[in-house]
Structure formats: structure tokens, C-alpha cells
Amino acid sequence: MPNPKRRHSKSRGAKRRTHYKASLPALGECPNCHEQKLMHRACPNCGYYNGRAIIISKETK
Ligand SMILES: [Zn+2]
Incomplete structure (x- = not known):
């Protein structure tokens, strides 16, 4: 390695x-839910990812 x-x-480095x-x-x-969310992450609003609920919150139950 040189x-x-x-x-x-x-x-120079800067x-x-x-x-x-x-x-x-x-x-x-x-x-x-058409909320803005991070791609490739479950939605923090509704907990859905790839068409199904991943995060089941106490509110929805
Ligand atoms: Zn959502």
C-alpha cells in the first residue's frame, strides 16, 4: 500500500x-395513512410497513 x-x-485536508x-x-x-415517513422504515404514525401492521399500538387495539 502506498x-x-x-x-x-x-x-489541504479541509x-x-x-x-x-x-x-x-x-x-x-x-x-x-399518507403521512410523510422515512423510506424502508415502518410508518411511525400508523405502524404499517409493506401493507401490514408491524407496530401494534395500544390506541388501535
Ligand atoms: Zn402510515
């Missing part, structure tokens, strides 16, 4: 990291 011969300056950005989480609409 190793750097000289230590890179703080500004310049490279200007492209490092936090991306927005993938948001989508719940097909059951």
Missing part, C-alpha cells in the same frame, strides 16, 4: 473534505 511521504496540511456533505434522509409518503 503511504504519503509528507504529512498533508490541515487546509479542502478535500469540502465535498463531504450530510445527505437528506429519504422521505416518502406512507401508502396507508
Whole structure:
């Protein structure tokens, strides 16, 4: 593995990291209750995922 011969300056490392950005989480609409929710996650509002209830809350029972 090649190793750097000289230590890179703080500004050089910082310049490279200007492209490092936090991306927005993938948001989508719940097909059951049409609330905005995170994709590939059960809906926090109705507890549905992939067409069936995953989280059964005390309110719905
Ligand atoms: Zn929902």
C-alpha cells in the first residue's frame, strides 16, 4: 500500500473534505395513512410497513 511521504496540511485536508456533505434522509409518503415517513422504515404514525401492521399500538387495539 502506498503511504504519503509528507504529512498533508490541515487546509489541504479541509479542502478535500469540502465535498463531504450530510445527505437528506429519504422521505416518502406512507401508502396507508399518507403521512410523510422515512423510506424502508415502518410508518411511525400508523405502524404499517409493506401493507401490514408491524407496530401494534395500544390506541388501535
Ligand atoms: Zn402510515
